[in-house]
Amino acid sequence: MSFEPKILGIACNWCTYTGADLAGTTRLHYPPNVRVVRVMCSSRINPSFIFRAFQLGADGVLVGGCHPGDCHYNTGNLYARRRLAVTKKILEFAGLEPGRFRVEWISASEGNKFAEVVQEFTAQIKELGPQQKLKIDELQEKA
Amino acid sequence: MTDFRQIENNLKKEAKRLLEAGEVAVVLAYGRGYDEKHPMPFAAKTIADVESLVFNEYCNFNMASYLMRYPWGTKIAIAAKAADSRAIIQLVQEEKVRREDLVILGIPAYGMKNQKTNEVVDSKTTGGLYNPVIYDILLGEEIHGQKIVSPYEVLAEYEAMDKEERWAFWKSQMDKCIRCYACRKACPMCYCDPCFIDQNKPRWADKAPQSPGNMMYHLTRFHHLAGRCIDCGECSRACPVDIPLYLFHKKVAKECEEMFGQAAGMKLEDKPVLVDFRVEDSDKILE
Numbered sequence: 001m002s003f004e005p006k007i008l009g010i011a012c013n014w015c016t017y018t019g020a021d022l023a024g025t026t027r028l029h030y031p032p033n034v035r036v037v038r039v040m041c042s043s044r045i046n047p048s049f050i051f052r053a054f055q056l057g058a059d060g061v062l063v064g065g066c067h068p069g070d071c072h073y074n075t076g077n078l079y080a081r082r083r084l085a086v087t088k089k090i091l092e093f094a095g096l097e098p099g100r101f102r103v104e105w106i107s108a109s110e111g112n113k114f115a116e117v118v119q120e121f122t123a124q125i126k127e128l129g130p131q132q133k134l135k136i137d138e139l140q141e142k143a
Numbered sequence: 144m145t146d147f148r149q150i151e152n153n154l155k156k157e158a159k160r161l162l163e164a165g166e167v168a169v170v171l172a173y174g175r176g177y178d179e180k181h182p183m184p185f186a187a188k189t190i191a192d193v194e195s196l197v198f199n200e201y202c203n204f205n206m207a208s209y210l211m212r213y214p215w216g217t218k219i220a221i222a223a224k225a226a227d228s229r230a231i232i233q234l235v236q237e238e239k240v241r242r243e244d245l246v247i248l249g250i251p252a253y254g255m256k257n258q259k260t261n262e263v264v265d266s267k268t269t270g271g272l273y274n275p276v277i278y279d280i281l282l283g284e285e286i287h288g289q290k291i292v293s294p295y296e297v298l299a300e301y302e303a304m305d306k307e308e309r310w311a312f313w314k315s316q317m318d319k320c321i322r323c324y325a326c327r328k329a330c331p332m333c334y335c336d337p338c339f340i341d342q343n344k345p346r347w348a349d350k351a352p353q354s355p356g357n358m359m360y361h362l363t364r365f366h367h368l369a370g371r372c373i374d375c376g377e378c379s380r381a382c383p384v385d386i387p388l389y390l391f392h393k394k395v396a397k398e399c400e401e402m403f404g405q406a407a408g409m410k411l412e413d414k415p416v417l418v419d420f421r422v423e424d425s426d427k428i429l430e
Contacts, residue, residue, distance in 0.1 A: 029357035047366045048339065048347050048359070054346075055355055068323045069422065081405065085428035086369045086417065089398040090362060093301075093391065095310025131312055136355040 005059040005125040009036040009118075014072040015107045016064025022111030030115040031122040034062060042066070042103075043076035047087040050101065054091075054134035060100045060125040062117070067105040069142055077105070097128050145252050145283060151198040152224060153282040157248055159193045159319055161220050166245055171209050172222040173202040181257055184209060198222070200256045203264065205375045207231050207331035210240050220246040222282075224255070226375035228275035229408030236408070236415055239334065249278025251286045257380060270294045270374040271336040276409060294374055295397045301390060313391075314354065317361055319384040322352040326388055327364070329381035332371045339363060365391050370399040370416035373408040402428045 001123050011017040017038045023030065039045060042065030052062050063084060071077040084103050092098045160168040174185025174195045182197050186206045205231035206221050213219060219240075223231055231247060234240050251274045255264040271294045273286040301309060324340075327333045339347050341358050348359035372392040379389040400406050403416040403424075 048363050051359055052347065055359060068424075068426070075420065078422065078424065079417070081424055081426070081429065082420055083417055085402060086366060086395065086399065088429065090391075090395060092306075092367055092368075093309070093394045094313050094362060095306045095308075095360075097306065105426070133314075133354075134358065134408050 003031050003126060003130060005036045005122060005130070006057060007060040007062055007122065007125060008053045008058040008088055009034040009062045009064065010042075010049065010137060011036050011038055011064040011106075012042045012044075012066055012072075012077070013040050015066035015070065016042075016104075016114065018108035019064070019106045019110050019114045022108065023114045024111075026111050028111060028115040030118040033122045033125075034118050036101055041071065041076040042080035043073075043083070045080065045084070047083060047090075050087055050091075052135070054096070054100070054131060055136050057131075057135050059128070059131040060102070063101075063103045063123050064106045064114070064117075065103070067107055070107060096131075096133055099124050099128055100131060144201040145200075145254055145286070147199050150252075150283045151196070154167075154198055154248065154250075155193050155196050157280055158187055158196060158220065159190060161246060162187065162190050162193065164205055167218040167220040169217065170196075170220040170222075170248075171206045172196050172248070173198055173204065173206075174248065198250070201258050203255055203257065203377070203380060205230055205329070205331050205336065205377045207234060208329065208333075208377075210234060210245075210331075211334050214242070216244060218244055218246070220248055222248045222250055223275050223278065224250045224252050224315055225272035225275055226373055228277050229270060229272075229307055229373035230375060231408075232277055232411055233332065233371055233408035233415070235411055236299060236413060237371075242411060246280070247275070247278045248297060249275035249281045250282050251275065251281065253286050253289050259380070259385075264376070270406075277411070295393060298390065298394055298397065301394070314358075316386045317357045318354050319386055320352060320357040321360070321384060322350070322357065322360070323383060325381040326378035326386075330368070330377070331377075332368055333364070334371070335367075339367075360386070361391070365395050369395045370403065370405075371407050372396050 026132055052063050065077045088101055091101055106114050161167045170187040173182045175197050178185040180201050182202050187193050205227045207227050235242050253273050271291055349356035376389045379387055399416050405416055
């Protein structure tokens with residue numbers, strides 16, 4: 001059986017989630033590997049969400065937010081940008097493949113971009129293979 | 144070499160003066176431990192306490208972590224070496240203490256030693272500094288002409304590693320962790336109550352000292368200290384199983400400095416980098 005990656009998508013309510021909706025209503029095809037969680041803003045994302053996702057078996061994490069300057073809350077994604085950049089550096093220095101975590105700015109009108117990003121990211125994760133490093137052995141912890 | 148005797152005498156003299164004049168309620172400095180090599184953090188509250196103050200090459204503790212134990216507005220005098228003074232600045236930035244409540248007794252020190260290994264703690268582990276960044280009273284002479292090593296130099300070896308190798312390294316280190324939380328206790332920046340790891344809802348990580356929970360605890364702690372770690376190295380000195388936590392903190396500090404152009408705890412008027420932003424921050428940092 002070929003490897004089907006499990007990808008966590010965290011999408012901001014105002015842009016990326018609406019963009020994903022648009023991708024759906026315009027009947028664009030993209031891989032079903034991304035499980036999208038909706039948050040109100042990309043700055044809502046606690047970096048622990050990302051570490052935890054990897055621990056609970058995600059092969060990749062995709063974060064979507066509004067383009068800088070377009071945040072519904074004016075400045076949310078500007079904070080998120082700095083924070084997630086640090087998250088990325090931490091995962092990289094710990095030894096995780098840097099390609100497993102990605103942040104994209106996708107606006108509500110960019111259904112095409114959403115589909116493209118998901119396609120691209122899924123292909124990339126397929127190439128990287130299953131994420132084994134941070135994943136918890138089920139016998140070790142009952143969450 | 145720093146004249147530790149002179150600093151100790153000055154410390155006693157200043158502590159006595161401040162307590163006598165009633166300018167401060169407490170002097171946070173170092174006291175006698177069970178031997179010369181093991182001085183202890185000490186809070187002198189009366190003039191009689193002053194005699195117990197010591198300062199020698201093993202006084203590594205970062206006294207800034209004790210600042211928040213006193214009620215808001217308590218006047219405190221604190222002995223601060225180079226890194227400690229940065230911790231104080233960082234705490235002032237985060238509005239945990241007020242600058243006007245503090246009398247900072249600066250200690251320029253060279254030749255401090257690690258209690259466990261007897262290694263000399265040089266500028267590699269004090270953020271490239273020997274002199275306090277901020278002080279009201281300097282207890283010794285400023286140090287000039289000592290060799291300054293970039294604090295990030297030690298990282299080169301680990302940055303050059305292949306990611307698999309680095310993962311294996313960190314995994315083996317984190318597996319040693321016994322979750323005593325000494326790193327958290329020693330850290331002047333770790334003041335959250337409750338700490339995320341003590342929360343039950345959500346329960347971020349397993350509390351048993353096992354690999355996944357350890358990894359979650361440490362990675363999140365590195366993240367929480369991003370742009371705030373002032374590189375005193377107390378976490379790794381406090382660690383009973385000798386995990387080189389300072390390496391990871393240094394790496395994060397280095398990245399923050401490169402990305403946001405500001406080192407932690409250098410200026411009172413700065414804002415910590417992660418509670419601040421610039422519109423012109425580049426998207427490149429996310430690549």
